[in-house]
Amino acid sequence: MIIDPSQSSSDEYEQLCAIIDDNGHFLTPELATFLKRKCQIELERSEVERAGRSLLHAQAISFHHQTTFQQFRRIQKRQESTQRPSIRRSHEDLFEPDTPDSPSDTPLDTLQRQIMTQQASILAENHVEKVIRSLPDAWRVVQINTQLFLQSRFKKESSEEAIRSTNLPLLITQIDCGQNELVKVAEVPSVKRSDRPTILSEFQEILHTHRQIYTKNQKFDRVAYNQTRDELDDRLLTLLDTIENRWLGFAKLTLLGRPKDPERVRLTDQAFKKCVTKLKLDHVQKSWLWNALDGASWLEEGHLVQVVELLTSDKTVAKALFKAVQEFGVNNPSAGVDRHPVVLILDKDIQLLPWEALPMMKNQQCSRVPSLFFLASLYASHHQNKASVAKVGVNNEKIFYVLNPNNDLQKTQDRLESPFRALSLGEGFVGEWPSFPKIQGALSEMDAFMYCGHGSRLKTITSQEIEKLNIRALPLLFGCNSGRLERLGRTFDPTGTASSYLIASAPCLLGFLWSVTDLDIDTWTVEFLEHWLEKRKGQKDFVKAVAEKRHCFKRLVNSAATVVYGLPSFFETR
Incomplete structure (x- = not known):
C-alpha cells in the first residue's frame, strides 16, 4: 500500500479512502496511519466531524489487536479442554450465540465477541454514530491525539523519551454520547518553547527527580529532602x-x-438562547458556545477571544458576545459544579500525563479507556449482565485483599490491617501470597480485589493468566506503577497490567501511573475506603468517590498519579 506523494490532496484522499475500504476487514497498524492522514486532509477541508471519526477509528486499532490475540489464546485453551474429560460441552464455540442459561454467557464472552465482530463493521458507514448512541446520554468522551503522525520521532529518541525539541500540537475530539450524539474536533497548536524545556521533557524530569529523592544513603539530609x-x-x-x-x-x-x-442547565440554556439569536451558527459552533458559557469562569481573556473568533467575524457582535459570556461566568462560576462522567482516550505519546489532576478537573468523575469502541463493548457486556458488580454494587464482606504479600512492608501492614478489619472486609491474606486458585476465584467471584504491596504484578498469577479469566471483581491496585502503561515498540500503543484486567472484562480498576510514597498512599487508602464504603450519605459511586478523594493526598505528585480505567460510572455500594 503506497501513496504517490506527487498527487493532489483530492486524489490522495480518494486513494486513501479506497485503501481503507479495501483493507477494513483486517485492521493493521498501517491502516491507522492511513486513517490519521485521512483525518489531516479532512481538517484541511474543514470537515471537522468526519476528521473526528477518522481519529476514533485509528485509535481503536491497536487495542483491537491485543484483544484479538488474547481471544485466539482463549479459543486454544477451550479446544484443549475438550480433549480431556470436562463438564463443558465438547462442541462449545466462543462465537456461538449463547442461550440465557449457557455457562459461557459471561461479561468476558460478550465483551470479546463484540470486539471481534467490530472488525467487520468498525469502518462501516454510520458505525461510529451507532456506537455513540449506544452509550448513556450523560457520558462525554474526550480523545486526545498528538499530531506526531505528521513527523518522525524515532531517529533521535527512544520510545520512552519525551520529545525535547518542541511541544506537540494536539487534536482533541469531544463526543457527546447518547441520542443527541455530537462529534467535534479542536486543533490545539504547539506551545512556543522559548528557552524552557518542553512540557513532556519537564514532566519526565519531575518523575525522575521524584524517584531519586526517595533513595536514601548515609548522607541523607532530612531538611534538603523536605525542601x-x-x-x-x-x-x-x-x-x-x-x-x-x-x-x-x-x-x-x-x-x-x-x-x-437542572438549574445550572436551565441558566446556561437561557444565556445560550440570548446569545445565539445574534449569530448564525451550525450545530458544532452552537456546541462550542454552550461549552463556553458552561465553563466561562475557567477561561482567561485570551481563551475567550479564541472561542468568539470561532463563532463570528463581526467585530461588533464579537464584542457583545465576549461580554455576555464573561458576565455569565462571573455570575455562575464553573468551579464546584457537580458534573456527569468524562471518559479519556489518550494516544501513546501523552497517556502518562496526569490529565485528571488539572486544576479544572478537581472532583470531575473520570476514567480512561483504550478506544471508543472498547468502551461501548465494555458497557454493553456489563449492562447485559444482571450479576455484574457494575449493577449490584460492592459488598464490604465480598472484598478480597492481599496486604504486604512479600512481607517487606511492615509499616504498611501496621497502618492498614486494623482499618481493614474495622471495615469488615472479606477474606484477606496478610504477609503471604495467596495461591493461584485462590486469586483466580477472588477475581472471578468476589465484588472487589484489593492489592496493597509493591508494584502490581501478582507473584502467583501472570498477566496472561489474568487475561484468560472472566473477572467479576473490581481491582483496586494500591501499588507503585500499577496503572502505568509502557510502550513495547513503535507501532502498538502502550500496554500494562490495566490492559490485562480490561481484556478480562473487569468493569473498571484503580491504579497509579508512577511510584508513590508508602505513608501517603496508606493514609489515602484508609480515607478513601471509609469515604466509599462506610462514611456515605446514600449510595456512593466508585469512580466519583475516587474523584472526590483524589486531592486528599499530602503530596500533589502522589495525587496526580491516581487513575481509573474502564467504565466511568455505574457503580453503587450497598
Missing part, C-alpha cells in the same frame, strides 16, 4: 497550569462533563 519534595510539587503544579492554560487554551472546555444540576 526538594516541596519544590517538586511546585514544579508539577506549574506544569499542570501550563498544560491547562497555555497548551490546551480554550480547548480545555472539552474536558468538562455535562452539569448535573
